[in-house]
Amino acid sequence: MNLILLYTSDFISPHLVRLTDRRFHHMRSVHQAQVGEAFKVGVLDGLVGQGKVSALSDDYIELQVQLDQAPPKPLPLHLIMALPRPKMLKRTLETAATLGVKDLWLINSYRVDKSYWSTPILKADKTREHLLLGLEQAGDTRLPRVHLRKRFKPFVEDELPALARNTRALVAHPYDAAPCPDPEASPTTLAIGPEGGFIAYEVEKLQEAGLESIHLGRRILRVETAVPVLLSRLFPL
Amino acid sequence: MNLILLYTSDFISPHLVRLTDRRFHHMRSVHQAQVGEAFKVGVLDGLVGQGKVSALSDDYIELQVQLDQAPPKPLPLHLIMALPRPKMLKRTLETAATLGVKDLWLINSYRVDKSYWSTPILKADKTREHLLLGLEQAGDTRLPRVHLRKRFKPFVEDELPALARNTRALVAHPYDAAPCPDPEASPTTLAIGPEGGFIAYEVEKLQEAGLESIHLGRRILRVETAVPVLLSRLFPL
Structure with missing residues (x-):
C-alpha cells in the first residue's frame, strides 16, 4: 500500500x-x-x-x-483482452490498474476456456478488490471500469468500431504485423489475445473493426508480461 | 512451451x-x-x-x-536485483529469461527479509527450471547466469564498479532521479531495489559505484511490473 x-x-x-x-x-x-x-x-x-x-x-x-x-494521469486507452485464466486475471487486473488503465474490456475468444468465465474473480466485488490493490500500489485513486463481453462477434461488430474510431487502433498479433509504434500520449485502442493468440478469423474481424496488427519482436511473451511491455512502449511516462 | x-x-x-x-x-x-x-x-x-x-x-x-x-538476441545487460520474496522470485526468473536477460545478480539489501535467502527456488536446479520455462516461452535457448550475492557491501564495492564501467549504469530509484533514458541497444547495468526501495545508504553506495538514479514517472510499480517496464523502455525491440 x-x-x-x-x-x-x-x-x-x-x-x-x-x-x-x-x-x-x-x-x-x-x-x-x-x-x-x-x-x-x-x-x-x-x-x-x-x-x-x-x-x-x-x-x-x-x-x-x-x-x-490530482491523482496520476490515466492512460488514454481502451484495453481489450481475451479473458485470461483466473490466476493470471488477478495479476492482470492489478497490473492494469497500477499502470493507469481506466477502461478494460474482457472478451471471449476461441482460445479462452469456457470455465474461465465462471471464476469468482469476475464477480464485481472481487474484481474491484484487485483493482483497488493495483491503485494502492501505484498511488492512484481512479477506479478502472471493467466491461465483460462473453460473445466475441457482437462485441467486435457492434461496439469495437466506435471504440476504435479516431484512436490508434492496434491488435498485438505477431504475424504479418508492423513493429510496435513509438510512445505517444494519444487515444489508443489495444487488443491483446489469449495465450496462443487470436485465431485467424478473429484477427480478421478485429482488422475489419479498424485495428492494425503490431508485433513486439521475436520473443513471445506471456499475457502478463505483454501488458506492461506494450503499455510502456505505446505511452510516454 | x-x-x-x-x-x-x-x-x-x-x-x-x-x-x-x-x-x-x-x-x-x-x-x-x-x-x-x-x-x-x-x-x-x-x-x-x-x-x-x-x-x-x-x-x-x-x-x-x-x-x-540463431536464437533471439540477448539484452546487453547486467541486471542487479534485490532478492525478491520467493513467489515473486519465481516469476521474476521466468520474466527475466523471457525478456532476454542473460546476467542476473540477486543481491542483499536492507529491506530483503533474511528468510528469502533460504528459499528452495535459489537451489541451482530449481532456479534453472524457472529460467528454462522463461526460455521456452520466449523461444530462446541461451540460459541466463544467476549470481547470488548475500552481502551488499562487498558486491557493491568490489564487483559492481567493474560491471558498471563503460556501460549505461542505472539504478531505478524514484527520488532525486532523472527520467528513464531512451531505448538504446548499448551495454547497460541496471539495479532494481526491493519492495519499499533501496535505503539511502544503499543508493549512495550504488551511486559511488557509478550508477545514476532514474525514475519511471509518478506511479510506483511492483518489482515484477518494473522489470518488463524498465527493460522495454531501455532497449529497442
Whole structure:
C-alpha cells in the first residue's frame, strides 16, 4: 500500500477519517503506524494528499487528511483482452490498474476456456478488490471500469468500431504485423489475445473493426508480461 | 512451451532426439502431437529450428531435428536485483529469461527479509527450471547466469564498479532521479531495489559505484511490473 484509499463513508468529519478494516490492520501491523505519523492517502475517484495519524486504538485508526493533489494521469486507452485464466486475471487486473488503465474490456475468444468465465474473480466485488490493490500500489485513486463481453462477434461488430474510431487502433498479433509504434500520449485502442493468440478469423474481424496488427519482436511473451511491455512502449511516462 | 528445449543428451543420432520427460508429456497431452507434425525446437545454448515428430509411443516421442537459426538476441545487460520474496522470485526468473536477460545478480539489501535467502527456488536446479520455462516461452535457448550475492557491501564495492564501467549504469530509484533514458541497444547495468526501495545508504553506495538514479514517472510499480517496464523502455525491440 503506497497510498491508503479512502471512501466517503470513512469520513467522520470533513477532514477526519476513521478506519477499522483491512487498511487499519495493515497500517498497524505492516506500517506500525504511530500517532503523528503521515501517510499518503487518496479518496476513491478523487484527490490525493496526506493523512496524519491523530488517534490509534485496538479497534481503529483516525487520520486528519489534507487532499490537494490530482491523482496520476490515466492512460488514454481502451484495453481489450481475451479473458485470461483466473490466476493470471488477478495479476492482470492489478497490473492494469497500477499502470493507469481506466477502461478494460474482457472478451471471449476461441482460445479462452469456457470455465474461465465462471471464476469468482469476475464477480464485481472481487474484481474491484484487485483493482483497488493495483491503485494502492501505484498511488492512484481512479477506479478502472471493467466491461465483460462473453460473445466475441457482437462485441467486435457492434461496439469495437466506435471504440476504435479516431484512436490508434492496434491488435498485438505477431504475424504479418508492423513493429510496435513509438510512445505517444494519444487515444489508443489495444487488443491483446489469449495465450496462443487470436485465431485467424478473429484477427480478421478485429482488422475489419479498424485495428492494425503490431508485433513486439521475436520473443513471445506471456499475457502478463505483454501488458506492461506494450503499455510502456505505446505511452510516454 | 513455444519452443521445445533440447539437451545434447537427448540426441540418439546427429539429427534425432528422443524425449521421455516433462517435454514428452507436454507434447502429447497439451499439444496432442501427431507423427509428421513440426514443432519449434532449440538446443540449450545453441541454435533454433524445427523438430518433426518421427515416432510416438506411450513412453517417448522422437523428433527429426533441423537447426538453422540463431536464437533471439540477448539484452546487453547486467541486471542487479534485490532478492525478491520467493513467489515473486519465481516469476521474476521466468520474466527475466523471457525478456532476454542473460546476467542476473540477486543481491542483499536492507529491506530483503533474511528468510528469502533460504528459499528452495535459489537451489541451482530449481532456479534453472524457472529460467528454462522463461526460455521456452520466449523461444530462446541461451540460459541466463544467476549470481547470488548475500552481502551488499562487498558486491557493491568490489564487483559492481567493474560491471558498471563503460556501460549505461542505472539504478531505478524514484527520488532525486532523472527520467528513464531512451531505448538504446548499448551495454547497460541496471539495479532494481526491493519492495519499499533501496535505503539511502544503499543508493549512495550504488551511486559511488557509478550508477545514476532514474525514475519511471509518478506511479510506483511492483518489482515484477518494473522489470518488463524498465527493460522495454531501455532497449529497442
